[in-house]
Amino acid sequence: MHLDMDAFYASAEQASKPSLRGKAVVVGGLGPRGVVATASYEARVFGVRSAMPMAQARRLAPNAAYLVPRFALYRSVSEQVMGLLHALSPLVEPLSLDEAFVDLEAAGAAWDRDSARRVGERLRVEIRAVTGLTGSVGLAASKMLAKIASEEAKPDGLVMVEPGTERALLGPMPVRTLPGVGPATGDHLRRAGITSVDELAEAGEDELVRLLGKAHGHGLYAMALALDDRPVVAERETKSVSVEDTYDVDIHDRVRVATEVRRLADRCVGRLRGAGLSGRTIVLKVRRYDFSTLTRSETLRGPTDDPAVVREAAGRLLDSVDTTGGVRLLGVGVSGLADYTQEDLFAQAAGERAVLETEEEPEAPVAREEPAQERRWPSGHDVRHSVFGHGWVQGSGLGRVTVRFETPGSPPGRVRTFRTDDPELEPAEPLPLVSAVPLPPSGSRDPDEGEDEGDAGGQASSAPAIFPKSRSGKEGGAAPSSP
DNA sequence: TCTGGGGTCCTTCCACCT
């Protein structure tokens, strides 16, 4: 079985913000170089699509609501959904926050077509009850076909591929339907006169290997024949950890480039440590002003999770890169991972030197963002006002922030504008999309309030009991602030 | 049109070793 949540980020935002329901919603980066992560079905009517530059989306749908992603919210909802899947089978393979394969046979959750369909339908009902969102389900004998089926089922549906009908279903479809056929391979095949899956199968294995190389050719030929015996793999181990930033304006200053690389190295190590990992190969990624991308890597003698070591290596790699003309993106990654930390002696010595030089605290090298930051109010993020209660930022600028006061369970709310430094206003955690399902006591249905002594001081304490196991994201949350 | 961020896998090239 393959489950795919429908327009996940955008749907979560609509569930969270009653005034956006039924409206065009676009979630993605809002900067000058942002792209669309998800568009609601209402926005897709205007031609807005994932991966489209935001500027283009704004031209197509100028009246849509544009929001930055709130991964903490999506992660919480995702955990709820994955929990439902795990109740069906121990073999669950998440592909992302909103997608997963489930092996229903593994746990005897389904044994024939009817039982599988019942399981799929019940799952969709449960997902809606628990999260308020819809998901589409594909049922088939293989991962590839289940995925194609869930795509066919969208939105809010279920499609089962009956055994024996696989090739008839697949044959007329465009080659781009198959996993692993993207723009480049699609073009390549089209130039060879191959546009449908049937034509792919007719071309024969030798021809495909000649066109696409060994691994890809063999793999694609099998897919074209609907042969796919890849198992559902529950636990995949991480192979690399990386962070990257695209800058609103190209960076020309070499000193600034070096500073950014060090920051990225620190952030990368923060993530690495957070996952309890260390790695041997340091990778620097540079995207230049003309969008050409290059990587430089260096393999150490042993794995490290020392920020100073990674910073130094990344700095050396940067020395070998020409950045005249400016860079639009920088990234630092670590691969060759190990789940232990055994420093190479030289590297460790170098690291200790560097730490001394920079007077850096050895723990938690996480980047301390802007030092004395003024308060920022990102579009779409939750806030709480001491008088008006819970709401979300509709927009801000020129010293003003506009807030719409509503909650997932309330009717569409009213808009009010405040000064950005209004002391009565503070950032808040997202509320659950569905008012607590199996909640034992105290039903206080009021839009805001309830328990808590969520006084101003520590915004950490305001995390309500919403998402059962929401340990509020190891990262992605607010800056840590730990001197 | 003007292209994010985080990944995975594959291919090619080269150096080195046997």
Place this chain on the structure above:
DNA sequence: TCTGAGGTGGAAGGACCC
């Protein structure tokens, strides 16, 4: 001793996915 074949590991780039 020279040459070549083949394996391996690292570096770099490309394609793809969500």
